[in-house]
Amino acid sequence: MGTSKTLKEIYDRLLKHFGPQHWWPGETPFEVVIGAILTQNTNWSNVEKAINNLKSAGLLTPEGLHKCALPRLAELIKPSGYFNIKAKRLKSFIDWLFDNYEGDLNQLFSKETSALREELLTVKGIGPETADSIVLYAANKPTFVCDAYTYRICLRHRMIAEETGYDELKTLFEDALPRDAKLFNEYHALLVRLGKTYCKKTKPLCDQCPLEDLPHTIEDAG
DNA sequence: TGCCAGGCCGGGT
DNA sequence: ACCCGGCATGGC
Numbered sequence: 626m627g628t629s630k631t632l633k634e635i636y637d638r639l640l641k642h643f644g645p646q647h648w649w650p651g652e653t654p655f656e657v658v659i660g661a662i663l664t665q666n667t668n669w670s671n672v673e674k675a676i677n678n679l680k681s682a683g684l685l686t687p688e689g690l691h692k693c694a695l696p697r698l699a700e701l702i703k704p705s706g707y708f709n710i711k712a713k714r715l716k717s718f719i720d721w722l723f724d725n726y727e728g729d730l731n732q733l734f735s736k737e738t739s740a741l742r743e744e745l746l747t748v749k750g751i752g753p754e755t756a757d758s759i760v761l762y763a764a765n766k767p768t769f770v771c772d773a774y775t776y777r778i779c780l781r782h783r784m785i786a787e788e789t790g791y792d793e794l795k796t797l798f799e800d801a802l803p804r805d806a807k808l809f810n811e812y813h814a815l816l817v818r819l820g821k822t823y824c825k826k827t828k829p830l831c832d833q834c835p836l837e838d839l840p841h842t843i844e845d846a847g
Numbered sequence: 848t849g850c851c852a853g854g855c856c857g858g859g860t
Numbered sequence: 861a862c863c864c865g866g867c868a869t870g871g872c
Contacts, residue, residue, distance in 0.1 A: 665854040671870055672853090706869040710855085752855050772853050817853055826851065 631784075632801040635836065636808070639815040642835040646814035649762035651676075654730050656685060657763040661755050662714050663705040674704035687728040690719045714750025721748050734764040742768055753791045761813070767806040769798040770813040774820030781824060782841045 650669070651657040656676065663672045678701040679685040684693050693701075699712035719728075726732040736744060741764060745756040757770040771794045779785045785794060802808060823834035831837055 661853090664852090666852065667854085667868085668852040668870070670852090671868095674870085704869060706852085707854090707867045708869080710867055714855085750855070754854065758853080770853085774853070813853085820853085 632798060635839075636802075636812050636815065638835055639819055640811065643815055643818050645811060646818055648810055648814035649758075651762075654734070654763040655687065658718070658730070658759050659685065659690075659715065661758040661762070662718065662750065663702060663711055665707070665711070665752075665755060667706045672705050675702040675708075678702065678704070687719060687722060687730070690715060691723055691728060710750075717749045718751065730763070734766075738766040738768055741766065753795075757795070761806060761809055765806050767804045767809050769795050769802075769809050771795050771798075772813075772817065774824065775813070775816050777826070778816055778820055778824050778836075781829070782836060782839050 649657045649660065651660050659679070660672055660676060663675055676685065679690075682689075682701060684690055684698075684701070690698065695712055695716060698715060699708045702708050702711055702715070705711060722728050722730070722733065733744070734741065738760060742756050742760050745751050745759055746753070751759070754770060754772050757768045760766050760768045761770050771791055776785070776789070776794060779789075779794065779797075780787060785797065798809075798812070802812070819835070823830045831841065834841075
């Protein structure tokens with residue numbers, strides 16, 4: 626089937642249209658991990674404020690967050706929304722990191738790609754997208770990250786059925802592309818860029834979309 | 848003003 | 861195994 630060719634062609638076209646996206650917008654692997662948890666169902670600009678608060682407080686390290694009391698952590702990350710639940714999620718990850726890997730990301734990241742993904746999925750508060758984001762953007766290992774934009778874009782271009790789940794969507798891309806972390810990194814970033822620009826939940830701008838000539842539908846995609 | 852943003856969990860069917 | 865409510869701030 627032509628899916629692999631199509632997905633590669635879509636990538637080439639998006640890269641040409643938007644240029645490299647330079648993801649992840651974080652300075653260290655640890656900052657990427659924290660950002661991945663904080664950005665769950667939340668605008669990145671809000672996450673930046675929360676991360677800046679943690680930085681200013683000198684707490685953006687495994688040790689810093691490990692020692693920080695939960696109420697203070699929640700207060701610092703307030704701008705990212707869902708701050709009570711996210712504070713617990715950060716804590717559960719950090720505690721787990723210390724219990725199992727001496728608080729050292731390098732030890733955690735020494736695992737092979739799929740083993741690392743499975744490990745992360747055992748942590749409460751880390752689901753498929755967050756796990757994949759950490760594996761790809763913090764550990765730099767080739768797993769394809771899917772999200773609401775990926776789903777919406779693929780659905781709108783009739784590449785998937787509505788009931789398609791996360792793992793199935795992920796497999797669609799991984800089976801169609803070479804297993805290359807650099808490629809997966811750029812592809813997901815480009816899909817987010819495309820989604821933010823032309824494929825929002827309401828007011829899609831189909832006529833200006835770089836994929837406008839592909840089969841698509843404006844209805845639904847929710 | 849209301850809706851949305853780079854999800855995930857827990858409880859009820 | 862699904863389905864759904866809850867979680868919450870800031871921007872347009």
